[in-house]
Amino acid sequence: MGGWLEGDVALITGGGSGIGRAVALRYLAEGARVAVLDRDTGRPGDLPDGVLTVTGDVRSPEDLHRAVETTVERFGKLDILVPNAGIWDYHRSVTRLTGEELSDAFDELFGINVKGYLLAVEAAWRELAATRGSIVMTLSNASFHTDGGGSLYTASKHACLGLLRQLAYELAPKIRVNGVATGGMRTQLSGPESLGLHHRTLAASFARNEASGEAQPPLIPLYDSSVEPEDFTGPYVLLASRANSATVTGAVIPADGGIAVRGFRTAAGGTGL
Template identity: 65%
Template sequence: MSGWLDGHAALITGGGSGIGRAVAERFLAEGASVTVLGRDPAQLDQVAGDPSRVHKVTADVRDSGALHAAVAETVERFGKLDTLVANAGVWDYQRQLTRLSGKEIDTAFDEVFSINVKGYLLAAEAAWPELVRTRGSIVMTLSNSSFYVNGGGPLYTASKHACLGLMRELAYELAPKVRVNGVACGGMNTDLRGPEALALGDRSIAASFAKRQGAPPIPLHDSGTDPRDFTAPYVLLAAREQSGTITGHAISADGGIGVRGFARAAGGDHL
């Protein structure tokens, strides 16, 4: 096997489904060994690849001890850690401010930020010493909502803006030993769930895609929504031979939202 990631070892949070699973399987195809971490062991078992190069860890990204254990197990199993893909997240299903009570904001904010932001920071804290040793990299799953509005509600959009700032800050703090970048994905047809605090823990974004009619309202309207279509930038940013001079950068894989924006003129016309 010959690929851009031959001999690499990666740890991917939220690796059992959606873009996390797609990235894990793409990394494996590119020659890497991969630890996939997620809360659902049944999902982790669905990651396809050479069993000798896949390590599965059932854990929550809000658990610092579990993240440190996953890093240690990765090094024990594969000899090193080259890349952390911070990816686990939840979406707020565009629940707007006017549809949220103060109590819901209080509880859902803590849940969304503890997974989407703190989970990234805790993973980076657990991984950075090993990444310094390998002169490795961190790749964060960002979103069009890291730059633009209406890709989520205020909770999700604020969390993804925070992730963009976190990526840039860590790129500065960990240079020159560790590169830190992100991939700002557009809408994907995945099993992404919502916060349990809003009773959205059992709702999958795939159901929303099933109801969609026609092409998505973006310039590259014939681009894919399969998470596998978004994996190439992760490979590029993980491969030091291909992106060794890139840090603090977010690759937008958003179908062209950045050049035209969303179609909706205003969010409060119904008020």
């Protein structure tokens, strides 16, 4: 028996590592043919031979059009687009940044996290309309809640939620647009180069206490063990599947470990000002 995506073709931005790579592998297991766009030429190398890898920057319309064209040349069509490439701000508060730092980091983070999504859709919508395909965006718990990052990251992910809803309207009835709001996971997600955070990784948040040796996962209800990228891929399959979500658009599935039921960690974030 074939998988839920048997015969489909998917393009995933930021597919060389983290949740993008995990989705690529899951889509392969579900019967899809997969292409990934990643700006790091070294990272996609450990993907299976059948995966088409394209090097490029999601802030470049030319790179994204080339990725779509290369995918269609190789596989004959495009059914699924996963706008996924992103960076995090490592909870940098506005009170810890200068105006110049904020300006530079805003341009970099919004360029990748928001403009990169919009440009990917612009490059792909014609092919997706031809196949009556779908878009599955990687959103975040920060698309709905505060303190999933700093002011820049939270604003960018709220923007992506609005973008998803508008695109679901603009592209109906031929293209479905949905999203998965993931929580923190053990990945190499980096920060803005403009803030010197491009060498940090989100995986450090799950590091063990050197003194006790005990794990220190975030304070999230279901995060006693499920912090690997592959644990988050199921909703991406569901939303991409024509047979199982043909009537779903403009929807977001939370896959954040239950952040909405966690309760308050602290009363306010600025008590030390």
